[in-house]
Amino acid sequence: MIKAxxxxxxxxxxxxxxxxxxxxxxxxxxxxxxGHVRQGKVFDIELESADKAKAEEDLxxxxxxxxxxxxxxxxxIALD
Amino acid sequence: xxxxxxxLPGLNRDRDMIxxxxxxxxxxxxxxxxxxxVIPDDVDLIVIPGGFSYGDYLRCGAIAARMPVMQAIxxxxxxxxxVLGVCNGFQILVEAGMLPGVLMRNSSLKFVCKEVKLxxxxxxxxFTRAYEKGQIIRCPVAHHDGNYFVDADTLAxxxxxxxxxxxxxxxxxxxxxxxxxxxxxxxxxxxxxxxPHPENLIEAAHGGNDGRGLFASALDVVAAxx
Numbered sequence: 001m002i003k004a005x006x007x008x009x010x011x012x013x014x015x016x017x018x019x020x021x022x023x024x025x026x027x028x029x030x031x032x033x034x035g036h037v038r039q040g041k042v043f044d045i046e047l048e049s050a051d052k053a054k055a056e057e058d059l060x061x062x063x064x065x066x067x068x069x070x071x072x073x074x075x076x077i078a079l080d
Numbered sequence: 081x082x083x084x085x086x087x088l089p090g091l092n093r094d095r096d097m098i099x100x101x102x103x104x105x106x107x108x109x110x111x112x113x114x115x116x117x118v119i120p121d122d123v124d125l126i127v128i129p130g131g132f133s134y135g136d137y138l139r140c141g142a143i144a145a146r147m148p149v150m151q152a153i154x155x156x157x158x159x160x161x162x163v164l165g166v167c168n169g170f171q172i173l174v175e176a177g178m179l180p181g182v183l184m185r186n187s188s189l190k191f192v193c194k195e196v197k198l199x200x201x202x203x204x205x206x207f208t209r210a211y212e213k214g215q216i217i218r219c220p221v222a223h224h225d226g227n228y229f230v231d232a233d234t235l236a237x238x239x240x241x242x243x244x245x246x247x248x249x250x251x252x253x254x255x256x257x258x259x260x261x262x263x264x265x266x267x268x269x270x271x272x273x274x275x276p277h278p279e280n281l282i283e284a285a286h287g288g289n290d291g292r293g294l295f296a297s298a299l300d301v302v303a304a305x306x
Contacts, residue, residue, distance in 0.1 A: 014229065017187050017256070066146060069139055069175065071182045072229060 002047045002055045003080040008068045009040035043067055052079055081299055083109040083125040086153070088144045091131030091168060093277065100279035101127065104295040114147040119156055125298050126153055130167030130222070130277060140183060140225045141171030150176050162206055162298055163271045167223055170263075170273030179266055179273045180238060181230030186223070187256025193222040197249035198262055198276060202242045205265060207272045210293030210300070216249050217290040219276035226255040226275040228264070235259065241267060246274055 010016050016038050023037040045062075047055045059077045068075040083101045087094050094111070101109045109127070112119055119126065133144035144150070150172070157163045157178060165173040173179045186192060195218055203213040211217065230238070235258065238244055246263035253260045255275070263274030278291030 015184070015187070015227075015256070017185055017189050017227075021189055066138070066142065069142070069182055071174075071231070072184065 002049060002052065004045045004047060004055065004059055005078045005080075006043040006045060006059060006063060006067055006075055007040060007078070008043070008063070008073050008075045010038055011072055011074055014072045041067075055079060081105060081124055082107065082120070082122045083127060083299070084112050084119055084123045085109045086112050086114070086126065086128045086149060086169075088114045088131075088133040088147065088149075088172075090133040090135055090144075091129055093130035093167065093279070096277075096279045097127055097129040097166070100282050100291075100295060101299075103282065104292060105299045112149055112152075114144070114149045117148050117152050119149075119152050119161075123156070123161065125162045125164065126156060128153075128163070128165040128169030128172055129279070130169060133168055133172065136225070139175065141168055141173075141175040144168075144172045145175035145177075154178060157266075157271050160268075160270055164207065164294075164298065165271075165273040166277055166279065167226075167275055170275055171225065173271065173273045178271050179264055180234050180243075181228055181264065183225050183275070184227040184229050185225050186227050186254070191222075191224040192226070192254040193220075194254065195220050196252040196254055196262075196276065199247045199249045200245070201247050202245045202265075204242070205245055205269055205272070205297075207265070207294055207298050208245060210297040217293070218281060218288055219278055219291055220280045221254055221276045223255070223275055226257065228255075228257040228261040228275075230258065238264060243267065245272060246276070 019037045019039040026034045063075040171183045198219050200211040200215045203211045247260040265272045278294040281291035
């Protein structure tokens, strides 16, 4: 079995009001020196196949079709 | 003229939409469930109503946009059938790639439920010909993710080709939408998505009927061409 981690993040230049709110909250909790905060998503996905090349190809298709909205989001795929 | 209303788990404005279409056209729309792959041939207007399909999981409209019924709707739209998406329906249409752009979390991070004013930017569409260009109409909004965003090149071409149909009138943008965009259509002009709810302002009992013109436009034009 292959375990994969897909990370989806907002593209540069796309406003992230949630990240901004978290940035403000960190400041009000007393954490000084916090720069920009951007919020993203992490998906841990188990794949039955043992073929890493195939897994990578499938994960890429999953990202393009569902996991990320490529109008505003980038994704990275890491295999265990 | 026949209309259809799409139903998906988690949508909750389908009844309002069915009531509006029934009152304005005199005929009840057919309802289409998410797993259906065939939409009746005599349907001229398909409406995807508002709500919270699939609990807004992953991204608003993302999962609904990949349901079998959407393929059937795409095929109909390609053949010129009119498609209207309101609120979650708009989010589903952008996720399905039938309209450009994306709807992000409101810039205030708050759910907004209030009345706004809309400017009719393009009154020469099948959905807006009952209005006049520049007319300001009242319309309710109720959403958490209505902050329209699209890349600069696409935005410029949409502005040039009249694809921006509604804007929030000055000072009433409730969500931080780029260029105050409230509703957009595809290039061929038969698919419209909008965040505000025209179906909730169609008769005196609602406190006004400014939303009626949208349905009257879509339904009248269909009747005229039939």
